[in-house]
Amino acid sequence: MDASTADLRTWLTGRLEALCACDSTSGEEDALRPVLLPLLAELGAEVVEQPVGPGRTNVLATWGRPRVLFSTHLDTVPPFLPPRLEGEILHGRGACDAKGQIMAQLGAVKRLLAEGAEGVAWLGVVGEETDSAGARAALGLADLLQDLRVLVNGEPTELKLATGQRGVQHLCLQCAGRAAHSGSPELGHDATWPLLDWLQRLRDLPRAADPQLGPEVWNLGLLQAGEALNSVPAAARADILLRSLPGSGFAEAVRRLAPPEGSLEVRLDEPPDRYPEIPGFEHAAMPFGSDAPALRALVPDRTVVLAGPGSIAVAHTLDEHLALADLEAGVGLNLRLAHHFLNA
Numbered sequence: 001m002d003a004s005t006a007d008l009r010t011w012l013t014g015r016l017e018a019l020c021a022c023d024s025t026s027g028e029e030d031a032l033r034p035v036l037l038p039l040l041a042e043l044g045a046e047v048v049e050q051p052v053g054p055g056r057t058n059v060l061a062t063w064g065r066p067r068v069l070f071s072t073h074l075d076t077v078p079p080f081l082p083p084r085l086e087g088e089i090l091h092g093r094g095a096c097d098a099k100g101q102i103m104a105q106l107g108a109v110k111r112l113l114a115e116g117a118e119g120v121a122w123l124g125v126v127g128e129e130t131d132s133a134g135a136r137a138a139l140g141l142a143d144l145l146q147d148l149r150v151l152v153n154g155e156p157t158e159l160k161l162a163t164g165q166r167g168v169q170h171l172c173l174q175c176a177g178r179a180a181h182s183g184s185p186e187l188g189h190d191a192t193w194p195l196l197d198w199l200q201r202l203r204d205l206p207r208a209a210d211p212q213l214g215p216e217v218w219n220l221g222l223l224q225a226g227e228a229l230n231s232v233p234a235a236a237r238a239d240i241l242l243r244s245l246p247g248s249g250f251a252e253a254v255r256r257l258a259p260p261e262g263s264l265e266v267r268l269d270e271p272p273d274r275y276p277e278i279p280g281f282e283h284a285a286m287p288f289g290s291d292a293p294a295l296r297a298l299v300p301d302r303t304v305v306l307a308g309p310g311s312i313a314v315a316h317t318l319d320e321h322l323a324l325a326d327l328e329a330g331v332g333l334n335l336r337l338a339h340h341f342l343n344a
Contacts, residue, residue, distance in 0.1 A: 005328075011110075012103050012327055013090065015039055019099040020083035020092040026075040029126040029134075030055045036074075036102075036124065043110060045122070048144065052137045056126040060141055063109065064118030067147050068338045070105035071138075071295055072098040072154035072308070073128030077316050088324045095322040096310025098128070101154030104309050104330030111335050119342060121145065128291050135291035139298065148299045150341045152334060153292040156310030159326070159333050160284040163212040164275045165306065167244035168289050170268035171218075171254060172237065173198060176261045179234035188232035192225040194259040195236040201257045202240075210245045213272060214285040218242040218250065243287070246272050275304055278340065288312050305337060 015035075022031045036059060040047050045061035052058055059074070076094040083092030094100070102124065109120055123141070125134030155162075175195040180188025199220065208216040219241045226233035242250055255264050273293040277283055286306065296304035309330030310322045 008107065008331070009324055009328060012107050012331070013085070013324060016090060016095070016099060016103045016327065017083045017085065019102060020090070020094050023080040024074055024076055024094070025078050025080060026127060026130040028055055029074040030057055032074055032124075033057070039106065040122075043106065043113065048141070050137060050141060052126050052134050056134070058126060058134050058138055058141075059124045060121065060138075060144065061123075062121040062144070063113065064120070065147055066121035066145055067119040067149045068341050069121045069123060069145060069148050069151045069298065070109070070154065070334065071123040071125065071151060071291070072101035072105065073134065073291065074124045074126050075129050077129050081318065081320065089321050090324065091319070091321040093320055095320050096156040097312075097315035097320065098154055098156075098308075100310050100322040100327055100330070101156070101308045104327055105152070105154055105334050107327075107331035108334035108338060111331065112338055117338075117342060119147075120338060123295075125291060125295075132291055132294060135294040138295060142298055145298050146300070149344065150303045150305060150337070151292070151296055151299050152305045152307065152337050153290055153295060154308040155286075155288070155290050155306055156312050156315055157284070157286055157307045158311050159309055159329055160282045160307065161278060162275055162286040162306035163277070163283050164273050165286055165289050165292065166213050166216065167248070167272035168268060168270045169242040169244050169248075169251060169266060171240040171242060171251060172265040172267055173240065173254065173258075174263050174265070175236045175259065176263075177232070177234045177236070180232040182230040182232060185232050188234070189261075191233050191236040191261065194261055195225070195238055198257060198259055198262055199238060202254060205250075205253060208245050208248065212274060212285060213245055214287060216243060216245045216248060216250065243289075244272060275306060278305060278337070280340070281336075286312070307333060307337070309333070
């Protein structure tokens with residue numbers, strides 16, 4: 001490792017540790033400001049802060065008139081896990097999702113500035129892990145970004161460019177019954193059994209797949225029934241999160257397979273999205289969602305890239321981590337992407 005590479009690793013590691021030491025769980029994103037704002041000042045950025053809610057502020061940094069916009073999110077999922085460096089791996093909440101993305105992007109900006117380049121920007125948004133309020137609010141910054149050629153949205157993709165992302169549907173399945181004493185169950189109607197039968201019918205459905213986006217999958221996240229052990233449940237509910245494909249017929253199948261006492265409510269429906277293939281880069285389907293579909297509206301022709309270091313397999317887990325070599329490779333990937341669009 002030469003001196004310049006060692007210096008960059010030291011700079012990246014120290015600042016990533018400082019970001020990860022801030023508990024910026026969704027709703028508390030402003031906890032990052034004491035570290036993030038001095039970091040952007042160090043890089044000579046012009047900074048615009050956009051309040052989104054109490055304790056929640058989007059941050060836009062620009063260097064010249066932006067043509068390339070790097071973006072990622074400031075919030076993390078709970079629980080907070082303080083950073084610890086073990087050898088060449090940094091562990092902790094946000095290490096790859098998404099404070100590691102912040103440093104991989106700002107590291108690329110640092111390299112671009114050293115080359116004398118300008119025309120780049122960086123955007124940190126709040127709420128990606130919950131309500132995407134920051135992404136929606138960020139569309140109000142469009143007047144400052146009229147010359148954009150691309151949005152590079154940072155998520156842990158193992159350094160591959162996403163071919164797109166599946167949609168998200170929150171489906172609430174409910175069954176109505178009639179309460180009764182557990183000693184006389186024949187006087188009631190248990191709402192649980194028809195719900196469980198309904199779910200089993202859904203488990204038996206064939207799974208759709210898309211060559212660019214992967215399989216359509218659903219997760220039974222919440223299952224609730226009854227109020228007391230010695231009472232027949234009068235109501236039962238299941239909450240499903242579907243990662244949907246274009247033309248998905250899953251919600252209609254849920255309605256079609258419902259029992260007489262069942263009802264369906266669609267509480268969230270975000271459509272799937274496809275991203276352009278950029279020559280010279282490796283691409284792959286990704287199993288997760290992001291703010292990219294909303295934020296790409298900032299780019300006049302909607303060109304977007306979803307990519308970054310780290311693996312989604314460890315994001316949101318108690319073993320979230322990022323290898324320093326991957327962090328440096330993320331800087332290199334973002335630098336290549338910036339060169340591609342700045343020189344286009």
